[in-house]
Amino acid sequence: MPRKSAFRHFLNSVRLMLLAALLVVVAGLITLGMQYRDFLRTPVAMPADGVVVTIPSGMPAQRVARELARAGVIKDWRLFYLHLRLSGKTRQIKTGDYLFVRQLTPAEVLQKLVRGEVLPRQFTILPGWRVRDVIQALQGYGHMLDLSGLPPPNQAQDLLARMQASNEFAEGWLYPDTYRFERGTNALALLGRAYAKMRQVLDEEWSGRAPDLPLASPYEALILASIIEKETGRADERPLVAAVFINRLRLGMRLQTDPTVIYGMGEAYKGNIRTQDLRQPTPYNTYTITGLPPTPIALPSRASIHAALHPADSDALFFVANGQGGHVFTSTYAEHEAAVQRYLLGRKP
Structure with missing residues (x-):
């Protein structure tokens, strides 16, 4: 075979090989493109209680893709990483905890990460x-x-x-x-x-308080509100409890409220108050001091603060638990003693 013919044959062979290789590459790219398209459009089923994925600060994009695949949020980390690179959003992913509770496509997953829809x-x-x-x-x-x-x-x-x-x-x-x-x-x-x-x-509550209260400052209102908070959990009783303490403050009577005694006892309180505890002087023992204790004894709700600054229109000076989650309010000591005999001691009048 002449040299030129052999060379042309060689070139043709090379061209055919390159063409075949190119066709293989093109076919591969077409297949990859179809897989990529289907990947982006196909949502992934999530468990009923969802999946939480944590993206810490500084996590590389490839690691993000792997973590999402590990959690089952996406099926193929490589295709998701490709999507990240092609989208140009590898540096826009927000850190935090993400909850995935419904079917999302990988494209929607990326949108969630970029918007920073973190789990609060x-x-x-x-x-x-x-x-x-x-x-x-x-x-x-x-x-x-x-x-x-x-x-x-x-x-x-x-x-x-x-x-x-x-x-x-x-x-x-x-x-x-x-x-x-x-x-x-x-x-x-x-x-x-x-x-x-x-x-x-x-x-806000202090600025709208009722007139002529025996409270000199917002802090005193906070102290009283904390006592009200510990005395009752019933919304309808808070203004009445407030009225009892406001009336006592106006008259110079001691508040005589057990929650303040308990607070003053600190770690010595073991679940019950003894007579000697009521006689033990502490800055919080309202059986031995006159007026409010020096500080709040708990964290009061707005309802208790409002009650302290808007007490009920009542002349009550006493209250006692009625055994049904509420209290009986009375205006005289004789009435109070009768209520104690009935509700605390179980003695009928």
Whole structure:
């Protein structure tokens, strides 16, 4: 075979091989394109209770894709990573916890990540809790909150100083509510919102208070509200309980309320109050001191603050538990004694 003919044959062979290779590549790209198209359009079934995926700060895009595939949110991490690269949004993914509870296509998954539709976490402060109760509850959120700077429960009164809010006694100053947060939020910042909310609510209620109350400041209203909060959980009774204490303050009578005694006993309280406890002088024993205790004894709700500043129109000076979750309110000591005999001692008049 002449040399030129052999060379042309070789070139033709090469061309055919290249063409075949090109066809294989094109076919592969077409197949990949079809797979990619179907991948983006096909939603993935989620379990009934959903799936939570955490995307921490600084996680590479490829790792994000792998984590989503591991959790079952997408089927193929490679195709999702390809989608990330082609979309140009690898640096737009927001960090946080994502809850996937319904069928989403991979394209919708990416939209969720870019919009930052993170799962809100929440922490609830209950009315009647003490600050130490709040701190104890927060300690169970160490996997979601940054607890650095949070004092231990036995140093709860240092809280406001650590929050750089003020040097006031911390008790009473956190508003009972549910607070949402994102993973990694500092606990002191979260409590700063509760402190600001209590300031706001107290100022609003104080500005609309009833006239001629024997309360010299919003702080005294907060103290009284905390006592009301501990005395009753019934909304209809709060104004009546407030009236009893307001009437006693006006007359210079001692408040004689057990929750303040319990607070003053601290760790010595073991579930019941003895006669000697009522006689033991403490700054919080309202059986031995006249007027309000020096600080709140709990975290009051807005309803209790409102009741303290809007007591019922009543001349009641006493109340006793009726054994059915409520109280009997009376105006004279004789009536009160009869109520005690009936409801506490079970003796009929």
